[in-house]
Amino acid sequence: xxxxxxxxxxxxxxxxxxxxxxxxxxxxxxxxxxxxxxxxxxxxxxxxxxxxxxxxxxxxxxxxxxxxxxxxxxxxxxxxxxxxxxxxxxxxxxxxxxxxxxxxxxxxxxxxxxxxxxxxxxxxxxxxxxxxxxxxxxxxxxxxxxxxxxxxxxxxxxxxxxxxxxxxxxxxxxxxxxxxxxxxxxxxxxxxxxxxxxxxxxxxxxxxxxxxxxxxxxxxxxxxxxxxxxxxxxxxxxxx
Amino acid sequence: xxxxxxxxxxxxxxxxxxxxxxxxxxxxxxxxxxxxxxxxxxxxxxxxxxxxxxxxxxxxxxxxxxxxxxxxxxxxxxxxxxxxxxxxxxxxxxxxxxxxxxxxxxxxxxxxxxxxxxxxxxxxxxxxxxxxxxxxxxxxxxxxxxxxxxxxxxxxxxxxxxxxxxxxxxxxxxxxxxxxxxxxxxxxxxxxxxxxxxxxxxxxxxxxxxxxxxxxxxxxxxxxxxxxxx
Numbered sequence: 048x049x050x051x052x053x054x055x056x057x058x059x060x061x062x063x064x065x066x067x068x069x070x071x072x073x074x075x076x077x078x079x080x081x082x083x084x085x086x087x088x089x090x091x092x093x094x095x096x097x098x099x100x101x102x103x104x105x106x107x108x109x110x111x112x113x114x115x116x117x118x119x120x121x122x123x124x125x126x127x128x129x130x131x132x133x134x135x136x137x138x139x140x141x142x143x144x145x146x147x148x149x150x151x152x153x154x155x156x157x158x159x160x161x162x163x164x165x166x167x168x169x170x171x172x173x174x175x176x177x178x179x180x181x182x183x184x185x186x187x188x189x190x191x192x193x194x195x196x197x198x199x200x201x202x203x204x205x206x207x208x209x210x211x212x213x214x215x216x217x218x219x220x221x222x223x224x225x226x227x228x229x230x231x232x233x234x235x236x237x238x239x240x241x242x243x244x245x246x247x248x249x250x251x252x253x254x255x256x257x258x259x260x261x262x263x264x265x266x267x268x269x270x271x272x273x274x275x276x277x278x279x280x281x282x283x284x285x286x287x
Numbered sequence: 288x289x290x291x292x293x294x295x296x297x298x299x300x301x302x303x304x305x306x307x308x309x310x311x312x313x314x315x316x317x318x319x320x321x322x323x324x325x326x327x328x329x330x331x332x333x334x335x336x337x338x339x340x341x342x343x344x345x346x347x348x349x350x351x352x353x354x355x356x357x358x359x360x361x362x363x364x365x366x367x368x369x370x371x372x373x374x375x376x377x378x379x380x381x382x383x384x385x386x387x388x389x390x391x392x393x394x395x396x397x398x399x400x401x402x403x404x405x406x407x408x409x410x411x412x413x414x415x416x417x418x419x420x421x422x423x424x425x426x427x428x429x430x431x432x433x434x435x436x437x438x439x440x441x442x443x444x445x446x447x448x449x450x451x452x453x454x455x456x457x458x459x460x461x462x463x464x465x466x467x468x469x470x471x472x473x474x475x476x477x478x479x480x481x482x483x484x485x486x487x488x489x490x491x492x493x494x495x496x497x498x499x500x501x502x503x504x505x506x507x508x509x510x511x512x513x514x515x516x517x
Contacts, residue, residue, distance in 0.1 A: 103415055122421040133416035136434045136516045145430075149421045179517025193420075 052115040052124050052200050053079040053232055055100060060109035062095055069095050070256045073109070079200075081248030082233035084264070086240075088279065092256040093236035094130075097203050100234065101127045123150040126194035127203040130210070132186045134178035139170060139189050142178045146193045164196035165189075168222050184215025191222045202226050204235040208242065220245060240280070244268065252276045294489030301486075309493065312470040315383055315457065316450040319390035323398050324443050326391075331402035331442075332428035335410045346403065352396035357389075361459030364389040368460065381462040386470070389456040394446035401442035409435040437516075440509045444502055451498050471497075 060073040070092045077083060077100070085093045098104040099111055102121070113121055135142050143161035152160060165171045168188040173181060178189055187207055194202055204223065208216040223246055227233050237243055243250060243264070250267040252260040252275075260273045271277040298305060334346060366372050368380040368388075379385045409431055417427050432439070454472035461468035463477060471494045478487035 098415075101419065103418055127419045129415065129419075133413055135430065136436075146420050149426075177516045 050115045051079065052113045052121060053077060054114055055201070056110075056112050057100070058110045058112070060096075060099060060111065061107050062092075062099060062104060063107050068256060070099070073258055075251065075258065075261070077201075077232070077234060079232050082227055082235070082246055084243040084247035084250050085234065085236040085253060086238065086243055086250050086279075087236075087253035088238060091253040093238075093253055094205050096253065097127070097205050097234065097236050101125060101203050103127075123197060124199060125201040125203065126197050126199040127205065128187070128190045128194055128207050130206045132190035134181070134186055134189065136179055137177065138175050139178045139181065139192075140165065140174040142189060143193050143196050147196055150197050160196050161192075164192040167195050167225060168192040169218070182215075184211050184218060187211065187215070187219055188222060191219065191226075195222075195226070198229075199231055201232045201234060204233065206237055207235070208237075208239070216242070240268075252279070254279070290485055290488060291492070294485040294487075295492060296489075297486045298489035298493055305490075305493070307466070308469055308471060308474055308490075309497065311383060311468070312451065312472070312494075313497070315386045315470060316390060316447060318387045319394060319450045320398075320443060320447045322387065322391045323395040323446055327395050327399035327446075328402050328432060328439060328442075329428070331399045331406055332432045334399075334403045335406035336428045336431060337424070346400075349396050349400040349403065353400050355393055355396065356455065357393055357453040358455035358459065360393045361389055361456035364392065364456070364460045380460060381464060381468060383461070383468060385460040386457045386468060389460045390450040390453065393453060393456055394449050397449055398442050398446040401445055402439050405438040405442060406431055406435055409438070437509050437513050440505055444505055447501065448498060451494070 055077040057073055057075045057077075060070060060075075061068065062070040073096065085096060087093050095104065099106055102111070115121060115124070135145060137145075140161055143164055144157050147157045147160055148154075162171060162174065165174050168191050170185060170188055170192060173185065178186065181189060191207075202223075207223075208219050211219065220242065223233060223235070227246075233246065235246065247264045249261065249263050251258055252262075252267070252271075252273070254275050259275050260267070260271065262272060267276070268280065271280055334342060334349075364385060365380065367374050368377065368385055369375055370380075379388070413427075413431060413434070417423075417430060422430055452472065454476050457463075457468070457470055458473050458476065461470070461473065463469050463473035469477075471490055475487045475490045475494070478484075478490065
């Protein structure tokens with residue numbers, strides 16, 4: 048492996064869709080280490096920001112640059128888990144195989160790595176079940192297993208627990224902590240303050256497509272630096 | 288009612304000859320479906336996944352060609368295969384091979400256009416995930432084809448229905464030669480023009496029964512597989 052892919056530097060990033068600005072003037076550096084929570088209301092631009100970082104969208108203006116200069120290796124050194132997991136019509140195990148095959152892992156090594164990843168998320172007993180008949184929580188854990196198998200340096204999570212019941216949320220947060228413990232950089236978008244506190248080390252607060260504030264998690268919740276963030280915290284807290 | 292009963296009795300009397308006609312009909316139409324699917328499904332997948340200049344034009348063309356009149360296709364293939372035509376040397380005219388070629392051309396746009404729509408809907412769901420995993424181009428298209436296989440059954444069945452039902456193309460390029468290129472639809476047309484309406488009717492029922500049977504079987508397999516794989 049060559050240079051680490053982090054830090055990731057965003058410079059004056061802007062994105063608009065059909066002339067409608069969604070993000071503007073975003074300059075950030077994403078360092079390895081602390082788990083980063085991207086916090087904001089619905090429509091603040093969290094998902095678009097994650098997709099720009101992950102390379103699924105091209106910015107209208109500004110640049111996204113990784114520390115690793117070799118662009119071809121970037122794709123398989125980062126992973127993303129979406130709000131709604133998309134599972135292929137095949138077994139849970141085959142879904143993990145698929146990701147490993149795309150990442151260039153040889154057929155001989157796939158089985159061991161895939162089973163280890165399913166073990167990690169507690170889905171080994173469902174390895175041969177068709178992925179699409181799993182429950183929502185199980186599918187999301189399978190999406191995490193698919194990411195785990197790739198040993199990414201960065202994991203992007205876009206509101207991964209938005210549609211799940213509390214038990215499933217706990218399971219998924221456990222796996223996210225395991226990623227963090229294994230040295231994967233976590234970048235997660237959420238509007239759930241409880242989850243932000245449980246999983247995050249720092250907060251990037253987004254409102255109307257702009258970064259309003261970036262702070263360590265404790266400081267952000269105790270003394271938000273901007274009136275906007277304070278208002279958001281006040282409005283959201285009753286639903287924590 | 289008595290005409291129908293009479294027709295069915297007459298059909299059963301045909302026995303060997305009838306089964307040869309049924310077998311040739313199935314052979315020609317199923318071969319055409321196979322060939323059209325082999326070309327049409329990958330084409331549909333590329334149209335669903337790739338963005339290139341002229342893509343919209345190709346889609347409009349495919350959709351328009353779904354309505355190709357069978358006689359026109361028959362005429363074009365006839366010209367192509369006739370002795371003076373560019374492919375005349377192959378000596379295919381008035382053989383089952385010519386009928387397969389004509390039906391393939393006829394149903395290729397149907398299979399490709401319907402599959403393209405189904406695959407594009409699936410692509411909307413899959414695109415971000417597949418790109419995130421690093422699948423692109425041909426690889427993404429193949430994944431999409433395999434994953435949407437149940438919805439593609441409908442597109443292929445539409446092609447089969449069209450092939451089994453058309454008479455214009457096989458009549459022109461096959462010639463309805465007894466024992467060589469006579470199929471269900473051309474036999475029905477012949478018996479009707481001869482005035483043997485009960486026999487024509489009986490053959491018609493057999494044709495409908497076969498198409499119904501093939502569709503039910505495909506539907507059952509599709510449903511069972513879909514329940515299993517979600």
